[in-house]
Amino acid sequence: MLQARNLSKSYNGTAALQDLNLEIAAGEIYCLLGANGAGKSTTIRLFLNFIDPTSGEALVDGLDVTREPLKTKHRLAYIPEQVMLYPHLSGMENLEYFAALAGHDDYPRSALEGFLVRSGLQADAHDQRVGEYSKGMRQKVGIAIALAKRAGALLLDEPTSGLDPEASSEFARLLMELRDDGVAILMATHDLFRAKEVGTRVGVMRRGVLRTEVDPAELDYADLERLYLDHVREGGDES
Amino acid sequence: MRGRGMLRMLRHEVGALLSTRVVWFAGLALLLLIGYAVHVGVRGVEGQRAQLEEAQAEEAERYASLRSQMEVIRNGETSVSPFQDPTRPYIAGRARGQRYAVLSPASFQATAVGQSDLIPPVVPVTLDGADARGGREEIENPLHLLTGPLDLAFLISFLLPLLAIALSFDLLSRERESGTLALLLSQPISVRTLVMAKGVARWAILFGLTVGAVAGGLLFMTGSLSPGRFVLWSGVVGLYLAFWVALAALVNATGRSSARNAVVLAFLWLFFVILIPAGVQITAGLLHPVPSRAELVAQQREETRQVEEQAAAVLAQYYDDHPELLPEGSVDAVDFQTRAFAVQEEVERRLRPLRERHRRRLEGQKTLVHGARWLSPTLLTHDALLTLAGTGDRRLAHFETQVRSYQDEWHDFFAPLIYADARLGPTELEEVPTWSFEDETDREVALGVIPSLLGLLLLSGLGAGVAAGRLRNGGDRTWAP
Numbered sequence: 001m002l003q004a005r006n007l008s009k010s011y012n013g014t015a016a017l018q019d020l021n022l023e024i025a026a027g028e029i030y031c032l033l034g035a036n037g038a039g040k041s042t043t044i045r046l047f048l049n050f051i052d053p054t055s056g057e058a059l060v061d062g063l064d065v066t067r068e069p070l071k072t073k074h075r076l077a078y079i080p081e082q083v084m085l086y087p088h089l090s091g092m093e094n095l096e097y098f099a100a101l102a103g104h105d106d107y108p109r110s111a112l113e114g115f116l117v118r119s120g121l122q123a124d125a126h127d128q129r130v131g132e133y134s135k136g137m138r139q140k141v142g143i144a145i146a147l148a149k150r151a152g153a154l155l156l157d158e159p160t161s162g163l164d165p166e167a168s169s170e171f172a173r174l175l176m177e178l179r180d181d182g183v184a185i186l187m188a189t190h191d192l193f194r195a196k197e198v199g200t201r202v203g204v205m206r207r208g209v210l211r212t213e214v215d216p217a218e219l220d221y222a223d224l225e226r227l228y229l230d231h232v233r234e235g236g237d238e239s
Numbered sequence: 240m241r242g243r244g245m246l247r248m249l250r251h252e253v254g255a256l257l258s259t260r261v262v263w264f265a266g267l268a269l270l271l272l273i274g275y276a277v278h279v280g281v282r283g284v285e286g287q288r289a290q291l292e293e294a295q296a297e298e299a300e301r302y303a304s305l306r307s308q309m310e311v312i313r314n315g316e317t318s319v320s321p322f323q324d325p326t327r328p329y330i331a332g333r334a335r336g337q338r339y340a341v342l343s344p345a346s347f348q349a350t351a352v353g354q355s356d357l358i359p360p361v362v363p364v365t366l367d368g369a370d371a372r373g374g375r376e377e378i379e380n381p382l383h384l385l386t387g388p389l390d391l392a393f394l395i396s397f398l399l400p401l402l403a404i405a406l407s408f409d410l411l412s413r414e415r416e417s418g419t420l421a422l423l424l425s426q427p428i429s430v431r432t433l434v435m436a437k438g439v440a441r442w443a444i445l446f447g448l449t450v451g452a453v454a455g456g457l458l459f460m461t462g463s464l465s466p467g468r469f470v471l472w473s474g475v476v477g478l479y480l481a482f483w484v485a486l487a488a489l490v491n492a493t494g495r496s497s498a499r500n501a502v503v504l505a506f507l508w509l510f511f512v513i514l515i516p517a518g519v520q521i522t523a524g525l526l527h528p529v530p531s532r533a534e535l536v537a538q539q540r541e542e543t544r545q546v547e548e549q550a551a552a553v554l555a556q557y558y559d560d561h562p563e564l565l566p567e568g569s570v571d572a573v574d575f576q577t578r579a580f581a582v583q584e585e586v587e588r589r590l591r592p593l594r595e596r597h598r599r600r601l602e603g604q605k606t607l608v609h610g611a612r613w614l615s616p617t618l619l620t621h622d623a624l625l626t627l628a629g630t631g632d633r634r635l636a637h638f639e640t641q642v643r644s645y646q647d648e649w650h651d652f653f654a655p656l657i658y659a660d661a662r663l664g665p666t667e668l669e670e671v672p673t674w675s676f677e678d679e680t681d682r683e684v685a686l687g688v689i690p691s692l693l694g695l696l697l698l699s700g701l702g703a704g705v706a707a708g709r710l711r712n713g714g715d716r717t718w719a720p
Contacts, residue, residue, distance in 0.1 A: 048425050050719045070427045078425035084418025088258040100247045101426040145422070155425075 001026050001075075001153050001184035002047065006056035009042050009208075016042045017208045019056065024201075026152065029175060029185040031195035031216075034205035035232050040188035042208070044155045047186070048078055060153060074103065077151035081158040083142030087131030091121060091141045094130055099148040107148065119143035120170050135162035143171065154178065156187040160194065172198050196224050204231045244428055245436055252440035256406065262444070265402050269445075270452050272398065276391040277456035280349035280628075283388075284461075287344050287360050294339045294361040305336060306665045313664050321576065326662040329576040331671075332366040332653035340364050340642045340674045345629025347468040349461060350453070351392035353630030362642055364649050364674070366580070368587075391453065392624040395476055396617050397512055400483045403445055404504045407487035409497035410437045411718060416497060421720035430718065431710045434491070438484045438703075446477050467681050468627050471688050475627070478695035479620040485702030492709035494717025515615040519608055527603035538593055539586065546585045550578055553585045557658065564658040573660070580657050605632060612691075616698050623691035626684060633687060634679055641676060648672045 004022040008015065017039040024030045032040045045051050046058045049069040058065045060072040085094040095112050099105070116126055121140040130138060139162050146154060160168045168191075175185060175198050189195055195202050196216045203213045204227065211231045216224060256262045305325050311317055312326050321327060325335050342360040411434055414420040424430060450473050457464050486507060490500050546553060554573060558565045566573065609632070612618035625631030652672055656663070679687075710718060 050421070050424065051716065070429065073425060073427040076425065078422070080418075080421050082418055083422065085422070086255060086419065088255065097247070097251055098422065098426060101244060101423070101428055103244075103427065105243065105247060142422070149426075 001061060002030075002186055003059040003062075004043065004046075004056065005059070007043070007046060007053055007058055008055045009046060009051060010054045015208045017046070020210055022203070022210070024153075024184045024186055026182040026184050027179055028200045029179050029187065029198050031199035031202045032186065032188045032205060033190070033192065033195060033202060033228055033232075034188075037207075038205040038232075039208040040205055041157055044078070044157050044186065044188060047076065047155055048073070075152045076155055077146035077149040077153070078155045079139075079142045079146050079157070079159040081161055082135070083138045083145075085130045085133075085138055085141060088129065090127045090129055091116060091133065091137070091144075092126045094141055095144050095148060098145045102145075102149045104148060104150070112144075112148070115144040115147045116141070118147060118174065120167055120174075136164060136167055139163055140167070143174070151183070153184045154186070156185065156189075158189055159187065160189070160191060168194070192225055192228060193221065196221050204228055206232055245432055248428070248433060248436035249440050249443075252437050253444065256440060256444060261405065265405055266444070266448055269399075269402060269448055272389070272394055273391070273449065273452040274456055276389055276394045277349060277453065277460055279388050280352060280390050281460045283352045283355060283390075284344040284348050287342075287348075287355065290361055291341045291343060294341060298337075298339055301335070302668065305331070306668060309663065309665050309668065313662075321574075326664065327576060328653045328656035328661060328663055329366070329580055331663050331668070332649070332657070334365060336668070336671060337363045337365040338649075338671065338674055340638075340645050340676075342638045342676065343678075345634065345678070346463075346465040347472070348628050348630055349457060350390075350472060351625050351628035351630050352388045352390040353392060353625040353628055354632065354635055355630040356388065358635055358638075364642070364646055366583075366650065366653055368646060392621055392628065395449070395479065395624060396621045399445065399449065399476070399480060400508055400512060400617075403441070403480055403483035404487060404501075404508060406441045406445065407438065407484050408490070408501045408504050410434065410441065410487060411491040412495065412497040412500055415494075415718070415720055418720075424720055431707050434488050434706065434710060438488050442477075442480055442484045446473075446480055449476055449480075465681075468684065471685060471692075472624070472627050474692055475620055475623045475688065475695065478692060478699055479616060482616045482695060482699040482702060485699045485706060489702050489706040489709070492706045492718055494719075511615045512617045516618055519611040519614065519618070522611070523604045523607045526607060527600050529597070529600050529604070535590070535593060535597065539590055542586045542589045543582070546582050546589070550582050554578055554581045557581055561655075561658060564655060566660040577657055577660060580654075584654070613694060616695055619691045619694050619698075623688045623695075626687045626691075629679070629684070637679060638676070645672065645674055 002022070002024040004020045007017060007020040007022075009017040020039075020043060022030070022043075032043065034040050042051070046053055047060065047065060049058075049065045049072070052066055060075050063072050063075075065072045085091075086097070089097070092109075092112060095116060096107070099107055099112070113123075113126065117123065119140045121137060121144065125133070125137060130141070133141070139159065143159070160171055163171060172194055175187075179185060179198075179200070187195075187199075196219075199216045201213060202216050202224065204211050212227065214224070214227065219227070309326055312319060312324065321330075323330070325331050330336075340362040342358075344355075344360075348355065409416075411420070411430075414423060423433060453472075454464060454469065457469075487500075487504060490503050490507075493500075495503075554577075609622070612622045622631065626633050649672055652670070656667075
C-alpha cells in the first residue's frame with residue numbers, strides 16, 4: 001500500500017532522508033522511531049507530496065505521489081502532530097468540511113457523529129466552536145477526519161501528542177481496529193511504549209537513515225528501549 | 240467532483256469571511272461610502288441641470304424682451320443709442336442676443352463627477368468667441384483624482400483596491416500560519432483550486448456588495464439605471480477587482496508571511512494607484528509644456544494695437560474682397576461698430592497660429608496621458624468609468640468641437656450683417672442659429688470602453704496566470720505547509 005524506493009530528500013546538500021526503502025502492506029502498522037530531525041516527518045511529508053523527493057519515489061497503491069498527487073491523496077489520511085482546525089466552526093462543521101473536501105459530501109449527520117464518537121470526542125463538544133477546544137479535543141477531531149476519509153493508508157505524525165493517557169490508549173485500540181480492517185498505517189512517534197503495543201514493525205531512524213527494523217513481538221519493552229537508545233545516541237554503534 | 244469541491248470551498252470561504260469582524264467592518268464602510276458617493280454624484284447632476292434650466296430660462300426671457308424692443312424701435316416709437324440698439328447686428332450678436340451652448344448631464348453621470356465640476360456646462364456664444372473650457376488650461380489630470388470630490392469613480396479606482404487587499408493579503412499565508420493548510424492539502428484538492436476558491440469568494444463578496452449598493456443607490460436616488468451602461472460599468476469594476484485579488488494571490492504564492500504580503504501589496508497599491516498616475520502627469524507636463532496664458536494675452540494686446548493703427552487698411556481690404564457688402568458711401572464712412580468688428584476679426588486671424596499651437600500642445604498632453612493609461616489598471620479603470628459616466632475628456636472634447644462649430648455658425652450669421660450695416664427685426668431674430676447637441680451614442684461609449692475592458696482582462700489574467708504558475712507542484716514550493 002505504502003512504498004518508498006530509494007527515497008531521498010536533501011536541503012541545500014544536507015540530507016534529510018537517505019535512500020529509504022520501505023514497504024507497508026494493508027493491515028500493517030509501521031512505527032518509525034527516532035529523535036527530532038531524524039527524518040520521520042520528512043518521510044511523511046514526502047508521501048503527502050508537500051515536498052518533492054530529491055531522488056527515489058514514494059508510491060501509494062503503486063501510484064507515484066509526485067505524478068498523481070490528487071489520486072494518491074484520495075487514498076491517504078493524515079493526522080499531523082498539531083491538528084489545526086477552523087476556530088469559528090464547531091468540531092462537527094470542521095469534520096463535515098474536510099470530509100466533503102475528501103469527496104465524502106454525502107455523510108448524514110448521524111454518520112459524522114459516529115466518527116466523532118469513535119474518535120473519543122464527548123458528545124456535548126460536537127457543536128461547540130473549535131476555538132474553545134483543548135489540544136486533545138482538536139486531535140480527536142483530526143482522528144475523526146481521518147476516519148471519515150475511509151482511506152486505505154494512514155499517515156500519523158506524533159498523533160498522540162496532547163492526548164491524555166486514557167485517550168492515548170483509546171487511540172491505540174482504534175489503530176488496531178483499523179489495522180484489522182486492512183488499513184496500512186505509518187506512524188512517526190517518540191512513544192516507545194505505544195510502538196511496542198500497536199506496531200507490527202518498528203523502524204529506528206537517525207540522521208535521515210533507517211538504521212534498523214524489528215518485529216516488536218520478538219522483543220520485550222526493555223529490549224526495544226535499549227535498541228532504540230543504541231541507534232539514536234550520538235556516536236553510538238555505527239554498525 | 241472537482242467542481243463540487245470548488246463550490247464547497249467557496250461556500251466555506253464565504254462563511255469564514257463572514258465570521259470575521261474585518262469583513263463586516265469593510266462591508267459597512269463600503270456601503271456608507273458608496274451611499275455618500277452616489278449622493279455626491281446625484282447632487283452634481285442636479286446642480287448641472289439647475290444651471291442649464293436657469294440659463295435657458297434667462298435666454299428665453301431675454302429673447303422675448305429683445306423681440307418686443309425691436310418692434311418698438313422699428314416702429315420708430317423710440318430712439319436708442321447705437322450702443323444699446325439691438326437691431327444692430329454688432330449689438331445683437333454680442334451680450335444682448337447671446338445664446339448658450341449647454342451640455343446636459345449624461346444618463347449615467349451620477350457615477351462620476353469627473354471633469355464635470357471643472358467644465359462649465361453652460362457656454363455663452365457671442366461674437367467675442369466661446370471658450371468651452373472657461374479659460375481652463377489643464378487637461379484631464381490623473382492627480383485631480385486625489386483632490387477631487389469623493390465620487391464613485393474615485394471610490395472604485397482608489398479605495399476598492401485597498402479593501403480587496405485587506406481581505407486577500409493573507410488568503411493562503413494565513414492557512415499556513417494557522418496550521419490548517421497541512422490538513423487541507425492532505426485532501427485530494429490542488430492548491431490552485433484552493434487559492435482560486437479563496438480569491439473568487441473575496442471577489443464575489445466585494446463585487447456583489449459594490450454592484451448591489453450602487454444599483455440600489457442609483458435607483459433610490461434617481462429612480463433610473465441605464466441598464467446598458469450599468470452592465471459595462473459592472474464589467475469594469477469586476478475586472479478591476481479581479482486584478483487586485485489576482486495580485487494578492489500572486490503575492491501569496493511567493494510563500495512569504497502574511498505581514499510581508501501586506502507590506503508588498505501596500506507598496507503595489509502605492510505604485511499603481513499613486514506613483515504611476517503622478518509620473519504620467521509629470522512626464523506629460525515636461526514633454527508637452529503648455530505655453531503660458533500670459534504670452535497669449537501679451538500678444539493679443541500687441542496685435543490689437545497694431546491692427547488699430549491699420550484699421551482703415553484692414554477695412555478696405557475686407558470690402559475689396561466683399562464689394563457686395565459695401566454699404567453706400569465710401570469705406571471712410573463705414574460705421575464705427577463695423578470698424579471695431581473688422582479690427583477684432585483681424586486680431587483674431589493673426590492670433591490663430593498661436594492659439595492653434597496652444598491647442599496642439601494640450602492635445603499632445605492629452606494624447607500622452609490617454610496612451611499612458613495602459614501603464615496602470617487604475618488609470619484604465621478611471622478612464623473607462625469617466626467615459627461611461629460621460630464626464631471624461633472624451634465627451635467633453637465632443638462638446639467643445641460642437642461649441643466651436645456653433646461659434647463659427649454664429650460668426651458666419653452675423654459677420655455679413657455687420658459689414659452690410661444691416662438692421663435686424665423680430666423675423667431675423669428667429670433665424671439666429673440655435674444650439675443643438677449631438678450626444679455620444681451608447682454604442683460609441685461602449686466601443687470606447689471595450690479596449691479598457693480588454694486591458695483589465697489581460698492584466699488580471701496575467702496576474703492569475705503567474706500565480707497559478709507559482710502554485711504548481713514541483714519547484715521550490717515555498718507556499719507549501
